[in-house]
Amino acid sequence: MSLHTVSESQILEKRVATSASMETVQLENVGVCYRVSSERVSSFKEYVIRRAQGKISFREFWALREVSLSIKKGEVLGLIGHNGAGKSTMLKLIARVLRPTEGRVVVRGQVAPLLEYGAGFHADLSGRENIFLNGAILGFTRQEMEEKFNRIVDFAELWDFIDVPMRNYSSGMWARLGFAVAADVQPDVLIIDEVLSVGDEAFQRKSIGRMLEFRDNGATILFVSHNMASIELMCHRVVWIDHGRVRADGEVRSVIDAYRQSQGD
């Protein structure tokens, strides 16, 4: 009996260990290709005319190509690169918004994307109504949102304005509410695309605090920013993306330095 217990606990340990070291996010040779028409044909009428004239040709544009990456559970990964390098495309792949043209994306766990400032809110609705609307967009049920509601308003510090239409909110208040809804409960994977740069300084500190809390509780975080200071503060590892390919991947300091050097040229 005791012998059994020992072997069982060993198995148990091993299992937990493998599940802990399991990759939360895996990109295998991923590519995303947009088909861009040589001239922008956005109307059906135009399409029919051009087609009849034989003038339509498509150009392929690879926003990401041959990207392989695996992110461990609990890791905070910073993504850096020029505008248009493919950082946001990569986040979209992980958030299930885009399906890769080639390759494979595997994500284990609940993904919480922090919406860009104001996305999914309606200006004519009150803060209260928008919390429920935004929660539904994130996939929560009505009951879950009712349970979350007080915490969200507490965190956003918006009790005084909660029944006011959001058109009367300042941009900082929009950002606060958006962050509070998305970052209420611990997700397995958190995606942050530049949102931290909105809101006043006090709220920025507060939201970074919440993020660090998630990190310490084992969330995997993907963080896109042009602010190298916050990348250094948050991340365990940095990936530099350049023209749709991984240019460097590794220790925070060295990747940032390499990136900075290339910009100096």
Next chain:
Amino acid sequence: MVTFADENVDQADGALTLKGTMENIDQIPIYDSAQHRSTALEELQAIVKYRNLVVQFTRRDILTRYKRSVLGVGWTMLNPLGTMLILTIVFSRAFGQSQPGYAVYVLSGLVAWNFFAQSTNAAIVHLVWGGSLLRRIYLPRSVFAVSAIGTALVNITLSLVPLIIVMLIVKVPISWTFIFVPVPVLFLAMFSLGLGLLISTVAIYYSDVAEMYAILLTAWMYLSPVIYPPEILPEVYQLWIVRLNPMYHLINLFRAPIYLGEIPGMRDILICALLSLITLLVGWMAFTSKSDEFAYRV
């Protein structure tokens, strides 16, 4: 080691914990782009899972439409009433002789037509506008069309109130057959959802499809028995234009229990059921087969 699986569970605490751990691992949602194909069935599961979003979108549509207006929800009732009034004044001399209680004839036709026209149009417009959301976050893509139907269902329920009032005024008897009304409404909803999805699929690629559809709707309304009884048309047109028009059957099915006070025949019900079911299936399949490409386009 192999015997471990046969262990009695209550023999050791470790076994229990292990079981729990394994279940937890199974519960973690796993997204694998290689395995998941957004098929028709998967979209159906997703929309059921996101049903709260359907409710919230419907709520938003209704609230925001009336929030900044004096009459509020009253517009839903006044809008068809106003159109009906104009049409009755203009056309009652022309069509009124053959259709006693012409106001009710027009209004019942309009209510059914508005359901169809508004919900299909909203499905298309919302998907194109919702593109900014679809580019940022995963949502079942059909949620815009489904919630457009939700909004239309609320609106049609509200417009039954002025319809009944007009029936009382014009003295068209309100028959017990009114209880049949949910059946044609269900078929209208299925047909509208199917067509809305079908046109949305095209509208994602070309921005002017939404406008072309608005024009088409106007023409379509005049080819449907909304304003005039189809019997006044020459027989050749009746056969080709009217009978081949799905809305001809659906409007008649809706109108019969209200205006005529009779339950439609089995044949009419079956035609409508078949038309709406096929449209819904075709629309759903077409939409879901293309929906993965939407994020690349919108």
